[in-house]
Amino acid sequence: MRFVSLFLNNRLTIAPEHLVDDPGLKPVPFSELPFTKPPPLNTSFVFDESLQQILHGKLLLLDELPFSIETLHEHYENGFIDYQVGVSRTKYGHNCGRCGNEKDRLFASFSCYRCKSETCTYCRNCIMMGRVSQCTPLLSWTGPKVQWSGENKLEWDGKLSSGQNVASQRFVEQVGLDGELLIWAVCGAGKTEVLFKGIEKALQLGLRVCIATPRTDVVLELAPRLKKVFPHTMIASYYGGSEERELPAQLVISTTHQLYRFKQAFNIMVVDEVDAFPYSYDTTLQHAVSRAVTPDHFLLYLSATPSRLMKKAVKNRKLSCVKIPRRFHGYPLPVPKMVWSGEWKKRLERGELPTPFVNWIREQAKSGRRAMIFVPSVSILKKVTEIIRGMVEVPIDCVHAEDPIRKEKVEQFRAGEIQLLVSTTILERGVTVPFLDVAVFGADHNVFSESALVQISGRAGRSKDDPNGQVIYFHYGKSLEMVRAIKHIKEMNKEDNS
Numbered sequence: 001m002r003f004v005s006l007f008l009n010n011r012l013t014i015a016p017e018h019l020v021d022d023p024g025l026k027p028v029p030f031s032e033l034p035f036t037k038p039p040p041l042n043t044s045f046v047f048d049e050s051l052q053q054i055l056h057g058k059l060l061l062l063d064e065l066p067f068s069i070e071t072l073h074e075h076y077e078n079g080f081i082d083y084q085v086g087v088s089r090t091k092y093g094h095n096c097g098r099c100g101n102e103k104d105r106l107f108a109s110f111s112c113y114r115c116k117s118e119t120c121t122y123c124r125n126c127i128m129m130g131r132v133s134q135c136t137p138l139l140s141w142t143g144p145k146v147q148w149s150g151e152n153k154l155e156w157d158g159k160l161s162s163g164q165n166v167a168s169q170r171f172v173e174q175v176g177l178d179g180e181l182l183i184w185a186v187c188g189a190g191k192t193e194v195l196f197k198g199i200e201k202a203l204q205l206g207l208r209v210c211i212a213t214p215r216t217d218v219v220l221e222l223a224p225r226l227k228k229v230f231p232h233t234m235i236a237s238y239y240g241g242s243e244e245r246e247l248p249a250q251l252v253i254s255t256t257h258q259l260y261r262f263k264q265a266f267n268i269m270v271v272d273e274v275d276a277f278p279y280s281y282d283t284t285l286q287h288a289v290s291r292a293v294t295p296d297h298f299l300l301y302l303s304a305t306p307s308r309l310m311k312k313a314v315k316n317r318k319l320s321c322v323k324i325p326r327r328f329h330g331y332p333l334p335v336p337k338m339v340w341s342g343e344w345k346k347r348l349e350r351g352e353l354p355t356p357f358v359n360w361i362r363e364q365a366k367s368g369r370r371a372m373i374f375v376p377s378v379s380i381l382k383k384v385t386e387i388i389r390g391m392v393e394v395p396i397d398c399v400h401a402e403d404p405i406r407k408e409k410v411e412q413f414r415a416g417e418i419q420l421l422v423s424t425t426i427l428e429r430g431v432t433v434p435f436l437d438v439a440v441f442g443a444d445h446n447v448f449s450e451s452a453l454v455q456i457s458g459r460a461g462r463s464k465d466d467p468n469g470q471v472i473y474f475h476y477g478k479s480l481e482m483v484r485a486i487k488h489i490k491e492m493n494k495e496d497n498s
């Protein structure tokens, strides 16, 4: 859309081209407007409450707001909305006002019907959330804040393990203060319950809380659990395709990508499973987190496998940390076994699997226990699955990231309708199934990093009825990452005894 700048009530202001009937004004793409101060707040203006609820704490495109441009601009004129440039030109190139991208290769130009420019530049980095270009403004709410109701009681009568309790206390103490804390909890420690009391305190103080996680699966799993224990709280989940975006929610569960839609919204941000964050190279994610929080805020990181940089920050006392080395049920983590299985790549080319692996599969099929078999790449996924299918008579299937029925297959696996599930590393986290053993086929491959192997191993033994699942790394030469993963698991178990 094009905008014009004009003098109105002795003030330089801006307006969408079609709302001003003056052929003498030159319409330009939004990013080319001169700088103007937003109009002051007119407290006698009767604002639209549904607009306030949708836009408060957000940064949205015009297309994302189910209101006419007339309504939106009227709110701007009265100081309730601000416009911000979508894509702006910088000294070295461009900057995306939504995701913070500044990489040249992640911008492109197109012939734009909205601003009638042949070269309207847009951001490719956040394109999956709708196009932000030089002519698209981003809108935020500058009117009064949404007031949350005080009814936010936690309704949960579960009990925390002693490790969970220590971490929960630390979080509760920090609620209402600034700062950051890492909760380093082994896979299966029950980290969600650790959040309950801190979230309750925050909600009751009228603070707004977000739990951000890299994966949609986790959003889908967490949202119903939190809705159950906070039945009186407005809770919304945000992921690609979610339908709760228009809810004025005090507690938000979001994928890290969807954080781009928020601006100064949250007093408390829980960053789940982002092992490298905030010491990673993913600057756009840091940008999203830092913009989504209010100037005073508390950041809580949850991880089973913090990155080396993060561990270093803990060691140097730059980052406070509380560990939960023990699983919820009190049993230690199963320690992986390494099994040499020769040149698995060559074998596979001949349509065969290594003998130790074949023997294990046969035993597994006979035992009736479920197993997840991780393979290093999609390219060998089908082949491995087909060969196993020819060997044993039990139900077997495979999943990968792009699999359209991945969710259904995981459900079938949970329900016991699939006994052997072959997967790429996509299922290294999150899936919790009792009576499960785990194998890594080609564990020496470089996709299997220390943290991936620790996460994969963490799938086994999660239930108190079956705390000792097997974990086997089938390999053609131990990798450093395999050795590190096993050391990591043993150290957590040792800490547990001390």
Ligand SMILES: [Zn+2]
Residues within 6 Å of the ligand: 096, 097, 098, 099, 100, 101, 123, 124, 125, 126, 127, 132
């Ligand atoms: Zn962007």
Ligand SMILES: [Zn+2]
Residues within 6 Å of the ligand: 001, 029, 112, 113, 114, 115, 116, 117, 120, 133, 134, 135, 136
């Ligand atoms: Zn344009």
